[in-house]
Amino acid sequence: xxxxxxxxxxxPNGVPVAKDFEIVSSDLAEPRPGEIEVEAVLLSVDPxxxxxxxxxxxxxxxxxxxGIGRVVSSRDPAIQKGALVRHGAxxxxxxxxxxxxxxxxxxxxxxxxxxxxxxxxxxxxxxxGGLLEIGALKDGEQVVVSTAGGAVGSVAxxxxxxxxCHVVGITGSDAKLSWLLDEAGIDxxxxxxxxxxxxxxxxxxxxxxxxxxxxxxxAHLDAALKLMNVNGRIPLCGMIxxxxxxxxxxxxxxxxxxxxxRMQGFVSTDFAGLNDRFTHDMTEWLKAGRIKYQETIVDGxxxxxxxxxxxxxxxxxxxxxxxxxD
Amino acid sequence: xxxxxxxxxxxPNGVPVAKDFEIVSSDLAEPRPGEIEVEAVLLSVDPxxxxxxxxxxxxxxxxxxxGIGRVVSSRDPAIQKGALVRHGAxxxxxxxxxxxxxxxxxxxxxxxxxxxxxxxxxxxxxxxGGLLEIGALKDGEQVVVSTAGGAVGSVAxxxxxxxxCHVVGITGSDAKLSWLLDEAGIDxxxxxxxxxxxxxxxxxxxxxxxxxxxxxxxAHLDAALKLMNVNGRIPLCGMIxxxxxxxxxxxxxxxxxxxxxRMQGFVSTDFAGLNDRFTHDMTEWLKAGRIKYQETIVDGxxxxxxxxxxxxxxxxxxxxxxxxxD
Numbered sequence: 001x002x003x004x005x006x007x008x009x010x011x012p013n014g015v016p017v018a019k020d021f022e023i024v025s026s027d028l029a030e031p032r033p034g035e036i037e038v039e040a041v042l043l044s045v046d047p048x049x050x051x052x053x054x055x056x057x058x059x060x061x062x063x064x065x066x067g068i069g070r071v072v073s074s075r076d077p078a079i080q081k082g083a084l085v086r087h088g089a090x091x092x093x094x095x096x097x098x099x100x101x102x103x104x105x106x107x108x109x110x111x112x113x114x115x116x117x118x119x120x121x122x123x124x125x126x127x128x129g130g131l132l133e134i135g136a137l138k139d140g141e142q143v144v145v146s147t148a149g150g151a152v153g154s155v156a157x158x159x160x161x162x163x164x165c166h167v168v169g170i171t172g173s174d175a176k177l178s179w180l181l182d183e184a185g186i187d188x189x190x191x192x193x194x195x196x197x198x199x200x201x202x203x204x205x206x207x208x209x210x211x212x213x214x215x216x217x218x219a220h221l222d223a224a225l226k227l228m229n230v231n232g233r234i235p236l237c238g239m240i241x242x243x244x245x246x247x248x249x250x251x252x253x254x255x256x257x258x259x260x261x262r263m264q265g266f267v268s269t270d271f272a273g274l275n276d277r278f279t280h281d282m283t284e285w286l287k288a289g290r291i292k293y294q295e296t297i298v299d300g301x302x303x304x305x306x307x308x309x310x311x312x313x314x315x316x317x318x319x320x321x322x323x324x325x326d
Numbered sequence: 327x328x329x330x331x332x333x334x335x336x337x338p339n340g341v342p343v344a345k346d347f348e349i350v351s352s353d354l355a356e357p358r359p360g361e362i363e364v365e366a367v368l369l370s371v372d373p374x375x376x377x378x379x380x381x382x383x384x385x386x387x388x389x390x391x392x393g394i395g396r397v398v399s400s401r402d403p404a405i406q407k408g409a410l411v412r413h414g415a416x417x418x419x420x421x422x423x424x425x426x427x428x429x430x431x432x433x434x435x436x437x438x439x440x441x442x443x444x445x446x447x448x449x450x451x452x453x454x455g456g457l458l459e460i461g462a463l464k465d466g467e468q469v470v471v472s473t474a475g476g477a478v479g480s481v482a483x484x485x486x487x488x489x490x491c492h493v494v495g496i497t498g499s500d501a502k503l504s505w506l507l508d509e510a511g512i513d514x515x516x517x518x519x520x521x522x523x524x525x526x527x528x529x530x531x532x533x534x535x536x537x538x539x540x541x542x543x544x545a546h547l548d549a550a551l552k553l554m555n556v557n558g559r560i561p562l563c564g565m566i567x568x569x570x571x572x573x574x575x576x577x578x579x580x581x582x583x584x585x586x587x588r589m590q591g592f593v594s595t596d597f598a599g600l601n602d603r604f605t606h607d608m609t610e611w612l613k614a615g616r617i618k619y620q621e622t623i624v625d626g627x628x629x630x631x632x633x634x635x636x637x638x639x640x641x642x643x644x645x646x647x648x649x650x651x652d
Contacts, residue, residue, distance in 0.1 A: 051580070217579060217580065221579070236579070236582050236583055237583070238583065239579060239580035239583065242577075242579075242580045248575070249574070249575015249576055249577050250575055250576045250577075250579055251568075251575050251576075253543060253547070253562070253565060253568075253576055254377070254543065254565035254568045256562050256589070256590070256591035257562055257563070257564065257565065257591035257592070257593065258591070258593060259591060260590070260591050260592055260593070260596065261590070261591050262588065262589070262590040262591075263582070263588070263589045263590070264582070264586070264587070264588040264589070265582035265583035265584070265585060265586050265587050265588075266583070266586055267583065267584060267586070270586065
């Protein structure tokens with residue numbers, strides 16, 4: 001049978017555009033012994049994909065990425081037809097892979113499946129590990145989160161609230177700002193597009209900053225560095241200000257010296273060892289309504305490029321997903 | 327009696343100039359019970375003093391700083407006349423202080439006293455703690471040191487050699503470069519003023535960088551960030567490129583994310599707990615000739631401002647000291 005893939009066909013110049021991608025049909029082989037055939041259910045689109053487009057994403061091959069799929073045919077005794085699986089097979093509508101490369105998912109029936117792609121997926125684990133392990137968060141500390149309206153930032157901000165911290169979020173729209181204050185219940189929020197960020201951040205952090213959860217870089221980082229407390233930590237999760245090539249230099253790193261600030265980069269795969277504790281905690285928090293979330297789900301496999309492009313104009317509220325099938 | 331102090335009389339604009347300082351005479355009181363009178367022997371001048379000149383250094387008061395002095399009169403039974411002491415009394419030719427604010431120094435007779443102001447003093451401890459504790463150096467790693475010809479950098483580079491590492495130094499003159507290769511015995515040295523630093527550093531680090539000991543910032547840091555290995559560490563000791571206000575922005579911090587790089591600021595007072603181990607190790611290394619050093623000693627109390635100014639034009643080879651008395 002024929003199936004579709006999203007290919008990168010040229011390297012983007014700045015913000016990606018539709019012409020950088022193409023939808024390509026090809027033949028799908030039957031699964032051989034030990035293999036399974038999977039149909040895509042949900043695909044994830046994420047900011048981390050942008051730097052890949054200029055580096056390890058091959059041209060004229062399926063876009064790298066993760067998703068949840070359903071097994072439609074299995075030649076491996078450990079996986080039943082109909083099982084839901086997490087996979088890293090990228091943007092493919094249907095695919096055949098060795099059974100060992102997917103992980104069977106047993107979603108909690110009280111939660112929607114989509115949360116396993118964000119709060120209970122890689123983005124939630126990124127927030128959890130980045131804040132608690134890399135950020136070494138202590139109860140009651142002073143916390144600032146950038147891109148606090150996004151999939152990772154919104155979870156990080158709420159985990160800090162659960163830990164009794166004073167939490168300030170930085171975001172880029174008044175709608176996200178209202179959501180952060182009214183739904184997520186953080187202590188203060190700043191729209192960096194309509195504020196003088198250094199002044200607004202200083203006003204919102206009268207006790208300084210112990211942990212700055214960083215997704216932006218540039219002027220955001222410079223503003224936070226001026227306010228860090230001694231022995232503060234900056235878990236460096238992302239640097240979206242640089243991904244499309246229009247990066248601003250960072251000028252205040254010298255502030256790290258006398259304040260003994262630690263800044264550390266990380267990726268979610270560093271936290272595989274935390275997965276059981278994370279799944280337990282996050283399932284409880286979601287069921288108790290202590291972690292709220294927003295998701296923007298676009299329908300149809302062919303919408304994936306436009307969903308990815310939209311991330312860089314802030315068109316998503318919370319986690320951006322593509323629904324391929326029900 | 328009358329004694330002299332070096333005062334800051336106006337805040338420097340960029341690189342300090344002679345007119346920013348003044349030599350002021352004043353009366354010295356007799357020591358009271360529990361106090362000692364000390365004459366300065368050696369004064370330290372250091373890059374860290376520059377940011378202070380625009381911040382916590384008071385105008386029209388003695389310049390903050392450390393030195394070695396000799397007790398000329400004691401009204402405290404724990405300290406004998408003639409004892410050598412370390413002090414933080416600043417740039418004063420003679421002074422009276424409570425006995426408790428100095429530390430008695432018992433120099434090893436096989437070593438010159440001046441080493442207690444650099445390799446066996448705060449600058450040596452800064453290199454030792456920064457490299458081993460903050461940098462978490464492991465034997466045999468790939469190490470780059472900036473300002474490798476300076477007081478801290480030259481010690482850090484040689485400690486890394488003692489630990490079996492591959493060591494590359496970055497410096498600003500061919501004389502320092504030759505000293506690093508021929509005397510200190512490091513593996514490669516780069517004169518950043520006459521080289522294309524990113525290209526030269528890449529060529530000198532074919533196995534990447536595990537620890538980058540940072541004293542400069544700006545373009546130096548950007549070049550190193552591109553070459554860091556996964557789980558690399560950047561002990562942030564200084565950022566001399568920014569101290570005189572002409573700072574260059576840093577643009578490559580995003581490299582820290584996928585490489586999981588940790589960058590951490592520190593100051594030598596963080597390492598008080600290491601002092602005994604440091605003194606033991608460094609004394610052995612110096613006596614065995616495993617740590618070489620250069621020092622630039624200017625004579626006369628009144629030379630202190632010019633010595634400090636000279637630091638920022640690289641007029642020192644190694645540690646800069648002022649000899650006030652023998």
